[in-house]
Amino acid sequence: MKYLTYVEDVSKDLSGYTLISPSVSVGNVGQLAVDLLLHNLRCQRLGTFGHPSLQPVVGTLPDSDADGQTHLMTAMEAYVCEEKKLLVIQIRAPISPKGRLSLLAELVQWAAERGLKRVLQLASCHAAARPDPAAPRLCHVTVAGDDVDALTALAPPQPEIPRPEGDAHRPPPYLPGAGFVPDLYRACEAAKFPYTCLLRHTYEGNNIPEAVDICNCLDSWLGLLDESQKSRPDPYSVLGRWRMPPTWSHLFGPAPDASLY
Known part of the structure; x- marks a missing residue:
């Protein structure tokens, strides 16, 4: 029985699009x-x-349009970039373990039925679990069938992480802190649907720099930003050539009351 519902513009042709989705993982790097x-x-x-x-989850979401309107947001929404042929999903709430496998399997099936060509997941993983502290912090995990030759030079394949004792029963890949990355990996593998995950090793904290790292890698790989954006980077900002989203206006809440000090 199918439980995944999707309310959309049914006339939209998504053939040949890439589906980009975050994982709710350590530091929320994928969502950022x-x-x-x-x-x-x-x-x-x-x-x-x-x-x-x-x-x-429901609430108001600041709009980036000039009219300054706000829109209703929900837990899982889809956005489209026609120029780059991207279907971008934002997930704003954790996915319950009960039913997670069903959701991901149905999402992959939906993507295949709509003619999308691959799933590209953005996620993070506990940096302390890296087998080699000197290894690159940005890596990728892929299912056979996806073309990642150009990506490998930017983010090498994720090395195997040693499992703790008593955890050998779980199927690969083992990625502590990566959320549902292993589940979506296996859902795409079972469906023989091309899948790649960009994985940034990190710690909890201000994880904006890690999100920028992932987006810079995506831009180098897929050519996302136009030349006008690339020619005006801000050398004094961690964002570089990326503009800060209005959704980050309350990312850390208000500053402490000065009277406390």
Whole structure:
């Protein structure tokens, strides 16, 4: 039985598009990277997903349009960038373990039925779990069938992480802190659907730099930013050539009351 629902513009042809999705992982790096993509690529909202395993979230979302309007946001939404042929999903709530496999399998099936060509996941992983502290912090994991030759020079394949004792029963890949990356990996593998995950090793904290790293890698690989954006980087900002999304206006909450000091 299918539980995944999707309300959308049914006339939209998504053939040949790449589906980009974050994982709710350590430091929320994938979700921050998706925020950067949505704002800088001027993605248009296309639809919203619903599933019993999605924890309910609803609220107002600041719009990047000049009219300054706000829009209703939900736990899982889809946006489209027609110029780059991208379908970008933002997930704003954890996915419950009960029903997670069903959601991901149905999402992959939906992507295949709509003619999308690959799934590209953005995520993070606990840096302390790296087998070699000197290894690159940005790596990739892929399912056979996806063309990642150009990506390998930017983000090498993720090395195997040693498993703790008593955890050998779980199927690969083992990626502590990466959220549902292993589950989506296996869902795409079972469906023989091309899949690649860009994985940034990190710690909890201000994870904006890690999100920028992922987006810079995506831009070098897929050519996302136009020349006008690339020619005006800000050398004094960690964002570089990326513009800060309005959704980050309250990222860390208000500053401490000065009277406390």
